[in-house]
Amino acid sequence: MILVETDSGEEWDSRTDWDNLAERSVRAAVASSRHAGLIDSPLAIEVSVKFTDDDEVKTLNAAYRGKDRPTNVLSFPMMEPEMLGQLSGAGELLLGDVVLARGVCAAEAADKAVPVETHAAHLIVHGTLHLLGYDHETSDGDADHMEATEREALASLGISDPYAITEV
Secondary structure (H helix, E strand, O other), X not given: OEEEEEEEOOOOOOOOOXXXXXXXXXXXXXXXXXXXXXXXXXXXXXXXXXXXXXXXXXXXXXXXXXXXXXXXXXXXXXXXXXXXXXOOOOEEEEEEEEEEEHHHHHHHHHHHOOOHHHHHHHHHHHHHHHHOOOOOOOOHHHHHHHHHHHHHHHHHOOOOOOOOOOOO
């Protein structure tokens, strides 16, 4: 079973149910992934989603990735992806943390002409897939596979393909 814990900073609009958005987005990512069986696992698998500000993400990005700037989403897996296929039994496991930066997320949403909630859902799906071992930086094939999985997860949430090229 998938458990989603959230922490929403005050800079994120309180009119939006970020807990629900995170829960639905994480579940969609897992269900569309090669690890879809985790959804019905007797093992309690937790994903933590933190909605924070650009400064905190900049600090984390500098500390863990050596990049002194904010980014839209960071993922911190707590286990090696190859171990996911070997999980069995009951108990609890922290899959990892997904952290979103409000300012970057909002700016990207505006550039894409989509609501912040839609872009945040995409970033949560993207970050969750990283926790599950997906990578878009190792090869074009891996990037294509990750994007296809994102498209499937987002479609299950009623969100259009964020990678579609629109003719102008």
